[in-house]
Amino acid sequence: MTTPPTSAEADIVTIGDEILIGQVVDSNSALIARRLNAIGFKVSAKYSVGDDAEAIRNALDYAIGRVQALIFTGGLGPTSDDITKHTLAQYFGCDLVFNQDVYNGLERYFLSRGRTVNEANRSQAFVPACASVLHNPHGTAPGLRFEAGGTTVFAMPGVPYEMEAMLEKDVLPFLRNRYHLPPIEHFTFCTVGIPESELSLRLKSWEAELPEGIKLAYLPSPGAVRLRLSARPGLPDAHLLMERLAWRAAEILGPAVYAMADQSMEETLHRLLTEKNLTLSLAESCTGGFIAHGLTAHPGSSRYFLGSAVTYSNEAKMRLLGVPENLLKAHGAVSGPVAEAMAGGARKVFGSDWAVAATGVAGPDGGTPDKPVGTVYIAVAGPEAKCESRRLVLGTNRLRNIQMTRLYALDFLRRKILELP
């Protein structure tokens, strides 16, 4: 009897000219990597190739016998530039054969959309005779599975939500059942408002005392830094150990730590507002609906989120939020008093417990000497009468300014609700 393997590796290869020429950002491979880690697989290579038979064959040559799984995504569509299926059939030396089950699935797929199977889609029912077929409930391209030299080769469609469904339903269960590996453990916690270099100084002695087998990484994004602890595979009680270490760091860092998990500020507020049974509304100028979108991207947000008045024009600020005209004239739309009046107005018109407002110069144009691009005011109004605002000094990049305003505005709300400094 052989001992069960304690580790396994995978290559992730995305197929498509559109990725090599940069027309599409590949989000599939990040998702696949996370899910593979969770079932104990280490990703040893992650790369992109064009719609090019030779490049696909090279990827096969490189992986087979070296790693336990090779996962392709992309190039399975019904159009002439999609060559993955033919290339794999040729590589593994078998023909494409008509598969009635796949065809029935196509019929059901189109019927539910009030359409019939056309000629281009009919070709998708032909699959390599030597492959196992992975059913695609959300699209028309079936996935494929091959075995060669100890390596399982998967080919999945490139459309992210089709891929994700197939990964969860077929690929991960197959690999989990075959290898039974312990997950690769990570523990991530999140900070806001402290630059990476300052964080690393504050955590210097904590970091120096990290035990053997625990690795730390800083993952900065605009306005926030996530800290990730990773454990050496097989380290006993790794999760508990990392959780304790993270809590010690959180004590050092104080209220800048907004989550003891890998979660967004929106998810943090989702939990907070739901738990405390509070409602929220927004008044957005420079963020243009982005704060509302961040909250409503999560199912269940209607339990606490009542709405947002996206008031881009001064007229709209007056009409929808009741911001007094003299306030706009005296201070300008980008000012603390107007931000506070917007928050107060939103709280009133939506009838919410809390309200958050943002008004600013997102850029790249529209700045003045007094209020240069990147000047933003955020305000929070709550059940207590007093409304508070803060000035942010951001940069010149519009999208970055919008993102950072959202983060800081929601963080301001978090601190007010939790009565943190």
Place this chain on the structure above:
Amino acid sequence: MTTPPTSAEADIVTIGDEILIGQVVDSNSALIARRLNAIGFKVSAKYSVGDDAEAIRNALDYAIGRVQALIFTGGLGPTSDDITKHTLAQYFGCDLVFNQDVYNGLERYFLSRGRTVNEANRSQAFVPACASVLHNPHGTAPGLRFEAGGTTVFAMPGVPYEMEAMLEKDVLPFLRNRYHLPPIEHFTFCTVGIPESELSLRLKSWEAELPEGIKLAYLPSPGAVRLRLSARPGLPDAHLLMERLAWRAAEILGPAVYAMADQSMEETLHRLLTEKNLTLSLAESCTGGFIAHGLTAHPGSSRYFLGSAVTYSNEAKMRLLGVPENLLKAHGAVSGPVAEAMAGGARKVFGSDWAVAATGVAGPDGGTPDKPVGTVYIAVAGPEAKCESRRLVLGTNRLRNIQMTRLYALDFLRRKILELP
């Protein structure tokens, strides 16, 4: 005298454990690939390695002498997990030396933010003696440039907007000046509402007659398909030829073609509304601010965009938009009459020429037998009295439903303004 090269290739390598474990989606390499194509470079390999000296050395071994440029991003930060700089210094056999210019830049960077250079950041002023330094105006990690075996090796920070600035300022001009290549030509045009397989049938004879040296690719995304023509490098008058071909396809496809360039529906409406000097407002329920965000992500949107009433609750629909309570009771919030009342209400309260509304069940929960998840109504109100609505039947994925609703709602507006079917 040697003839100038007519082609050059590059490898793009992203460095960071966070990419291999899937905690970060790499958007840098897509941007770099696009920009390299525009100066005539073909991307021959695009892959990710961990924060791992051996993997970085392997990437160097693989590229040097084989391609003209190797572009690294990531791993240049001030924290202990960032090893790119040390690894490169070692590989190229030189020491890290203190660079006064870099230090002065750090001082200026921190001064402008009211801070001083700390110890962790001071270490960033040490650079490999054998590298040329690329100044980082937006951050603290300098970029590096090395020469070896006919290959120029660049190392840039991983933070996207720092990387992008350095790419534009240093990397691309350097490669452009050295190689003087014609750009690799692509021509992309965009369709909405026709599935990929049906498009390929409609375009079958057009596609069969594409001239030698022109390649076609379909780039599907939820609700839309972009079509990309690519020319073989050096093909004479490639751009003009591809443009003519694209226009012929557009004639076949009709109003489903929303742009004769690689642009979003938002950019299309940005142009249309700006050119026609029209204003727009929104009433959003299920899209939760996402339509507003898409429009306001573009500088200059304040010229036509007045605002959005994101009304998640029925109360808010009544108060902000004047939707009659009996309408909500008779038809439910997810209905054509309510969508039309929302659009009409937005047009009135914001005083805009046009208004768009969306209300639906985004999911994954909240469906009823009558209105299952994915049922959405969109409406457009314009200068003519009549308001129109449409029912969409979408799927069960919340974010996808929100995205598709945005696309179809704005496409509905486009067709109404242009009086297309």
